[in-house]
């Protein structure tokens with residue numbers, strides 16, 4: 395999948411979210427989906443993670459993450475949960491470590507979170523610039 399296809403895929407999911415939930419507020423979407431959001435004391439290398447257990451879904455956020463960072467992590471983890479991503483053991487568990495290069499699913503979740511927060515107008519996105527914008531955002535708001 396090319397970079398531009400990836401961005402297009404994420405944008406079409408945001409269009410779905412806008413239509414389906416009528417909001418991009420991750421806490422409201424989580425409430426509608428019965429996803430539990432918890433704030434925990436976690437090591438600095440983990441901004442947050444999500445998992446499903448016994449039919450329930452959870453998002454856990456590091457208490458040290460700023461308000462804006464928290465919104466990003468919630469949206470990032472929501473993307474995994476709403477898309478039922480699984481890891482190599484086929485279990486639903488995801489971790490946000492904002493500063494490690496990872497898989498396409500991690501990139502998609504980052505793009506989803508960033509675009510939701512920063513682009514009301516989905517026509518205005520420059521796929522070539524966005525990777526750099528996300529890196530700047532993460533350094534500013536997710537470094538803990």
Ligand SMILES: [Zn+2]
Pocket residue numbers: 470471474488489490499500503
């Ligand atoms: Zn992730």
